[in-house]
Amino acid sequence: MKVDSSVELKKVHAKEIINYLKRNKSCTKKVMAEDLSLSFATVSNICNEMREKGYLEETALDDTKVVGRTPKGISLNYNNLMSLCFDLTRFGVIRVAVADYSTRVVYDDRFDYSHKSSIQEVIQTCGSIYREQVLKRFSEDQIVGVGVAVPGIFEKKTHNIVSSEIELFNNQPMKEMLSQTLGKTVYIDNESNLCVMSEYMRENLYRNQENIVYLFADEGLGIGVVANGKLICGSGGYAPEICHMPIGNMQMQCHLCSSMGCVESDLRIMGYVEKYNLYSRKQIASFEEFLELWGKKEETAVQVLEENAAILGRLLSILNNIFNPDCIYIGGETVGLIREVIEKSMEQVTSRLLVQGNVLPEIKMDADCSATVLCGAAEMVFSQWMPL
Ligand SMILES: [Zn+2]
Structure with missing residues (x-):
C-alpha cells in the first residue's frame, strides 16, 4: 500500500491494530507492538485515540506469571463496532440486520414494500426502518457503516446499479441515495460477491x-x-x-x-x-x-x-x-x-x-443464503471502514 503522509500512516496502523485484535481477542500494547513491528509509543497513542472513540476497551489480563503490576489488556469493544446491513435481493422484501465486528448478528428483522413502490419509496422505507427500528435499539455512534446487498452489478464508474433482476433498481445511484437518507457511509455490492466473501472469510480462517x-x-x-x-x-x-x-x-x-x-x-x-x-x-x-x-x-x-x-x-x-x-x-x-x-x-x-x-x-x-448475504455485507463494511 502506498502511504504518503503521517496522517495516512496512522490510519493504516489503526486498521492493523483493529484487525490484530479481531484475531487475538485481547493482548497488551507491548505484545501488539512486537507482533506488528511498530514502536510501543505508536501503538499506545493510536490505542488511546481509539479508546476515546469507544472502539477499544481495557481489560484485566488474567496472567498469573506476571509479578507486580499487572499490565492491562486491550480488546475490541464490540458494542461500539456494529454494522447495519440491508439485504435487498428479494423483490418486495427488506431484510435488515445489525452485526458486530465478529459478524455475530445482534438484531434481525424483515419488512415488506409494495411491488408498485418507486425507488424513492424503497429508499425512504430503509430510512424509516433505520430511524424507527434500529435507532430504538442502538445509538448512531455504535453503527460504523452500512452494508447493502443488491441483485445486480454495482458499476464502478457511474456508481449505478445495472443489470438487476429488480427493474426499479436499474440505473439508480443507490449507494448515494442511501448515504443521504441514512446519514451514514454506505457500501454496496452484488449478493453473489458478498456470499463468496463471507464463505471465503470463514473457510480461509479454518x-x-x-x-x-x-x-x-x-x-x-x-x-x-x-x-x-x-x-x-x-x-x-x-x-x-x-x-x-x-x-x-x-x-x-x-x-x-x-x-x-x-x-x-x-x-x-x-x-x-x-x-x-x-x-x-x-x-x-x-x-x-x-x-x-x-x-x-x-x-x-x-x-x-x-x-x-x-x-x-x-x-x-x-x-x-x-x-x-x-x-x-x-x-x-x-x-x-x-x-x-x-x-x-x-x-x-x-x-x-x-x-x-x-x-x-x-x-x-x-x-440459509440470506444469513450468508448479511454476513458478507457486514464483512464488506468492516473491511473498508477506517477507524481513524
Ligand atoms: Zn441473456
Whole structure:
C-alpha cells in the first residue's frame, strides 16, 4: 500500500491494530507492538485515540506469571463496532440486520414494500426502518457503516446499479441515495460477491481455501469468485458474469438480453415455471406450484428438473475448468431442488474434467443464503471502514 503522509500512516496502523485484535481477542500494547513491528509509543497513542472513540476497551489480563503490576489488556469493544446491513435481493422484501465486528448478528428483522413502490419509496422505507427500528435499539455512534446487498452489478464508474433482476433498481445511484437518507457511509455490492466473501472469510480462517465459487440461483443467476484469495470483479465491476452463457434451452428467451438459450432463463426461479409451461398444456404461475407438482413427481415437473440438472452440470463443469476451485457453494431459493439432482449434475462435471481422475471440487449447499448475504455485507463494511 502506498502511504504518503503521517496522517495516512496512522490510519493504516489503526486498521492493523483493529484487525490484530479481531484475531487475538485481547493482548497488551507491548505484545501488539512486537507482533506488528511498530514502536510501543505508536501503538499506545493510536490505542488511546481509539479508546476515546469507544472502539477499544481495557481489560484485566488474567496472567498469573506476571509479578507486580499487572499490565492491562486491550480488546475490541464490540458494542461500539456494529454494522447495519440491508439485504435487498428479494423483490418486495427488506431484510435488515445489525452485526458486530465478529459478524455475530445482534438484531434481525424483515419488512415488506409494495411491488408498485418507486425507488424513492424503497429508499425512504430503509430510512424509516433505520430511524424507527434500529435507532430504538442502538445509538448512531455504535453503527460504523452500512452494508447493502443488491441483485445486480454495482458499476464502478457511474456508481449505478445495472443489470438487476429488480427493474426499479436499474440505473439508480443507490449507494448515494442511501448515504443521504441514512446519514451514514454506505457500501454496496452484488449478493453473489458478498456470499463468496463471507464463505471465503470463514473457510480461509479454518481450512486455508483460497479458491471458492459461489453460485447464487434465485430470482436471477449469478456467481461470486475468489481466486487465489482475491475477489474477481473486472475493470468495470462486471465480472464474473454467467447469466448470458448460451448453454441453456434454445427455445427459451432471455428476459434481459432477448437472446435464446441464456443459462439464467433455465436456472432462475421463474425458469422452472416458464419451462414447465413450455412443455405442459397445463399452465402454472408460481414457483410454489412447480414445487408442489415436483413433490408429487408429476411427469412434466420431473422432466423440467432433469433438464435443468443437465444444464447446471454444464455450468458447473465450465466453472470448475475455468477456476479450479476448492469448493463450489450453491445458494438461493432453488437450492432445495438442486440438492435433489446434484449427483446427476456432477456426472457432467466428471465427464468433462481437464485431467481425467482429477479431484472434483467440494460442493456445498447453503441452506440459509440470506444469513450468508448479511454476513458478507457486514464483512464488506468492516473491511473498508477506517477507524481513524
Ligand atoms: Zn441473456
